[in-house]
Amino acid sequence: MQQGSIGIFDSGYGGLTVMKEIVTALPQYNYLYLGDNARAPYGNRSFDTVYHYTLQCVQWFFDKGCPLVILACNTASAKALRTIQQNDLQHLNPDNRVLGVIRPTTEIVGTYTKTKEVGVLATNGTVQSKSYEIEIGKFFPEIKVHQQACPMWVPLIENNEHTSPGADYFVKEYTESLMQQSSNIDTVLLGCTHYPLLEQKIKNYLPASVTVLSQGAIVAASLKEYLQRHQQLESRISKGAERSFYTTDSPVDFNAHARLFYGTEIESSYAELKS
Numbered sequence: 001m002q003q004g005s006i007g008i009f010d011s012g013y014g015g016l017t018v019m020k021e022i023v024t025a026l027p028q029y030n031y032l033y034l035g036d037n038a039r040a041p042y043g044n045r046s047f048d049t050v051y052h053y054t055l056q057c058v059q060w061f062f063d064k065g066c067p068l069v070i071l072a073c074n075t076a077s078a079k080a081l082r083t084i085q086q087n088d089l090q091h092l093n094p095d096n097r098v099l100g101v102i103r104p105t106t107e108i109v110g111t112y113t114k115t116k117e118v119g120v121l122a123t124n125g126t127v128q129s130k131s132y133e134i135e136i137g138k139f140f141p142e143i144k145v146h147q148q149a150c151p152m153w154v155p156l157i158e159n160n161e162h163t164s165p166g167a168d169y170f171v172k173e174y175t176e177s178l179m180q181q182s183s184n185i186d187t188v189l190l191g192c193t194h195y196p197l198l199e200q201k202i203k204n205y206l207p208a209s210v211t212v213l214s215q216g217a218i219v220a221a222s223l224k225e226y227l228q229r230h231q232q233l234e235s236r237i238s239k240g241a242e243r244s245f246y247t248t249d250s251p252v253d254f255n256a257h258a259r260l261f262y263g264t265e266i267e268s269s270y271a272e273l274k275s
Helices: 015-025 047-063 074-079 081-092 102-111 124-129 131-139 153-158 165-181 195-205 215-229 251-262
Strands: 006-010 031-035 068-071 097-100 117-122 144-149 187-191 211-213 243-247 268-270
Touching (some): 006 047, 015 031, 031 047, 047 068, 047 081, 074 081, 074 097, 074 131, 081 097, 097 102, 102 131, 102 187, 102 215, 117 124, 117 131, 124 131, 124 144, 131 144, 144 165, 153 195, 165 195, 187 215, 251 268
Parallel strands (some): 006 031, 006 068, 031 243, 187 211, 243 268
């Protein structure tokens, strides 16, 4: 059976923080990353637009021979994943799989909270989708979920301003807005793959007793277990420890920003999507 890389998708750079953790946990596999930078960010776009863009990118991965695609983008996971899984996979390739980043986090959040009140910091799109409320409710119906949209964080990070005093202003504003919803919040989920770059600042403005959960390591551990349970799919993944990177925008710009998220220098190529 033909083998292919694990595809990892994000609207831009943030998914590289997830890919870094996945590669650390599962270094033996080949990986193919695509950032749809030409159309980023997805956070404020409509459900239909995010679905259309994400489906195009999933098709691109399948055309590249990837049997498994990880939507390392909370907005795409919230607005497009379920429709792709339920309606599109059957005719695209019923043997392939598309997974997201929201469910792995929501499956374990109940093991961290003692007060049964959880906060979610995310983009407008993810908050409006209520995906975290819905998914946490499936596993832990007793947990109350409080959400706070943080529209300024992604632009700050992508413009390399996340270490500036200006970033502190917006981190303080959004974390305080979240905690004003309930002083009983004891666990906060970072519901965007960009946000690990702000994690220390976020912790600085939250009470010391609050646990902050970042998705990368959680998604990596979940994927490891998933592949152990799905040996037929696992056997279709190529194992050469190769990593390839693509962007729908300028590879020069992508390479310049990617180190911030991935931790090492990378060389990307341009990807042209089918309309």
